Amino acid sequence: MPWAIINKFYPRACENRLDISHPEVKAFRAKFFRAALLNFVIYILLFFCLFCYLYGTLFQQVPRTHNLHILWVDYDGGIIGDAVRNAYNSLRSHEFPTLIERSASQYPTPNDLREAVCNTHFWAALYTSPGASAALGLATAGSNTSQYNTSNVLTYIWNEAKYPTVMDSAISTNLHTLSDAARVSYIALNGTSVFPTIPPNNSAAISIFTNPWTLTSINIKPTVQGTRTVYNTVAIVLILIEDFFYLATINGLYAQFRVYSRIAPVRIILVRDAISITFTMLGSLVNSAAIWAFKANWHVSGGQFALNWLIIWLLAHTNFLVFDVFTIWIPPQYVSMALVSWIVMNISSIILPFSVSSPFYRWGYALPAHAAYELLTDNWSSGCNPHLSYALPVLFAYEVIGLILTAIGVYKRCHNASILEETTKEAMRLRVEAALELEREQDTFEAQESSKKDSQHPGTGEPSRATTNTGTFQGDNEASRRQRRQSNVEALDGEIRRIETRASMLSNIGPTFRLIGSEDS
Template sequence: MPPSIVRRFYPRAYDNRLPISHPEVRVNRAKFFKAALLNFVLLLLLFLCLFCYLFGALFQEESRTHNLEILWVDYDGGIIGDAVRDAYKALQSNGFPTLVERPTSEYPSASDLREAVCNTNYWAALYTFPRSSERLGLVISGSDASQYNPSNILSYIWDEARYPTVVDGLISSNLHTLSDGARVAYIARNGTAAFSTIPANNHAAIAAFTTPWTLSSINIQPTTQGTRAVYNTIVIVLVIIQDFFFLGAINGLYASFEIYARITPTRTILVRDIISVTFTMVGSLLITCAIWAFKAHWNVSGTQFVLNWLTLWLFAHVNFLTLDVFTIWIPPQFVSMALIAWVAMNVTSIVFPFDLSSPFYRLGYALPAHAAYEVLTDIWSGGCNPHLQSALPILFAYELSGILWTGLGVYRRCHYAVITEEAAQEAVRMRVEAALKLEREHDRRLGRENIDESVREDENGESSRADENAGDFNRRTQRDKEAEEADRQQAERELEELGGEIERMETRATRMANFGPSFYLVGTERE
């Protein structure tokens, strides 16, 4: 847009502009580019580190798939189990889950396998049904097909609510691949002998020979809705950002109404905690309502709704307190960096299970997002992620420490709010004194000018004055003017130094107070 058009709307935009060669511009220009370069480097390094941290957690995750252990129990003890072992030997690699075989004495029934998966000892449990090889052999030979069911040959138990996108792609999909390989191995082991026993025109026997079984599954908590992909990513990010913006709104209100300098610290702490608890309670309730509104056919109950709400409430309030601690005890220029680092590290701790990341990333166990997701997974799957004994203490530790440090922060802010107010009053006093001093100096110069004017009038009126007195008078007047000019320049220097001192004093007081990032909202204007 041409500048001439812009000036019609903003005619004062070019007023009081200094030339580029002005000394003040040169000094500030050097400071500006130095500060810009410093922030340029710091922000680039910060985001480089965060990207490396996030990408490192996902780096070569496929080669760590073998860290996902699947329990394997052969209740049949026949050729089908041997076929599964043959297929696993062919598929075994770093990119395939590890099949851990255990004897039937450790897990006597399928309910024991479900309990092992429910306790997260294994990511899934694969097993054969008892006498499945015998029943399959009978139907292939045409002897007895009454007890044969292709879905009751090989089955697995899993919990889709536990990292659904991961278990879909790396557990369920690979187990189907293993089942297909086992069918091929079964035919290779039993093909020639079994084929000769198939009765002619016996369609059931032929079908059983070509497709001996269909892999069945027991899914503890089916989680197929599309929104499942964002439960451990966008939901967590939005909760933290929501808390940050509300914290900024609260800080703006407290600054606008001068709460820290007017209200006692104890009452301030109480009111601030009530406001934050209420906001996070309502916010987490709305988030839970949104999750339930788009849950599709997800089989979750009203009790799980309430528990989900309470967990998100605790997580949201933990983040509100943690961000408040950042704004209190971290220098203001680094608060935004701390916020983005906090978001990135929390999301990284739950975007993938630790089994697929480097052991270094297990430090995420100490982050509230991981603890909250562990609790949520336990709630969604009906108790089949029993890590509450570690997750809840972590969340409550953040809660208690956050209450402690934010409470101390209120005392700190109240203390420095008084200092800031006193500094502002002192600055006003110093400005008034400087103005009075300049006014007195101005009056003194006016008085001298009036005296000089009266002397000149007398000089014009009295023609009898000697010429030598005129010379003395001119010299005296010149000295007075020089002295007045020196006094004026000294007063201007003192005023400039005073302005700099006032600015430094106010800046120092504001930095010590550190009221945190704030946003001025509708309704904060004061009469």
């Protein structure tokens, strides 16, 4: 039997167990199930709300694609530009990026378009090359087919490092669709007049007429490696979880060695900050090293590696401080809820750009993960996401506030640790006094029993009537003493439980794990 085998290894597991109908079990059974049901409901509702929050980030993403604005400049001013306009009018919808046309005088050169995209004024820029329509007309007429370049007609500029999966699907794919539709529109607009002019035996001219251009991509930072899909999801989650678990380990170490009751608060603050800074620094270093180890053909430099390390370090230390604030100021039963909520909200702020999410989620600008991802994107694309003006202040605000609150928290924990030692000593004193009182009462009882035996008649061994009456009176006194002793014991037990409950509340410093190698304290 499996149970027999288990009992063989754990023979005392079933010793001195109470029956389900025992009064003591009945006393706490209702409280147990009430607390279990309350937490059951709270966690179900919490995770339901978190799932809704997370899914809400992705909800109706495609119908908001029109919020992605693409700059369109027609340097050619010919029929190719007309074809692009007609194609866009046929494709225009909530599920297609918005094409915003500007004059060539506003953006005189393609380099100005690149700057507009680099400065995130637009998600991409599309333009026709000067003289493209005239060159195409000559090529279809067979005049300059050898010099005609189909790649120098319609070009778009974009930055794939900025939310690469969104850029691929919503920007690059849709612009290729627009280019294909513009080719069809060009033939519809110009086919009747051009086709008779094509030399019948000129295959190059016929090929140019049927395929007048190929959409050219100028990608500011190509980001095609497979690992790119986790940079704004799993990688950030692991950073947050790493911080939380090490914080819990450090808390366990401080509790095990009773640091808060032995060391001065200022020294504790300095040591904790040094530990957290060192840990997050090394953790961020190996995180960045892993990104660079699997970057494949992603062209990023050593200087970008150093900045990547510093940004992740700032994010990690910021969150370490946030989690420490949680464990200091939030009641312990709610810390796990705060942790998972913080992780979900931070990840939701960087899964998708705010342009394709509900406006409600734009409060995520205030979250450290979003600020850090903006800095990382700026670093990866060599400055083509210049949002440092708000991203750095957000992170530094968390850093400064976190350092202040955790420093105050050290004083709080040291204060509680001192009171905890006092209450623990008081509980121990009461227990010792209770044990001595019981011992004195036992000695008194034994002395009374001995006196009663001496008062009996020596011949018959029977007590006299007077002795009997005295015994009855003494029995009454004994019952009264027992009742009084029972009341005193119950009152003392209540006082000890109250002290121990207070000590338990004071001793809580948040989630704690035992540190490996710290068996001796």
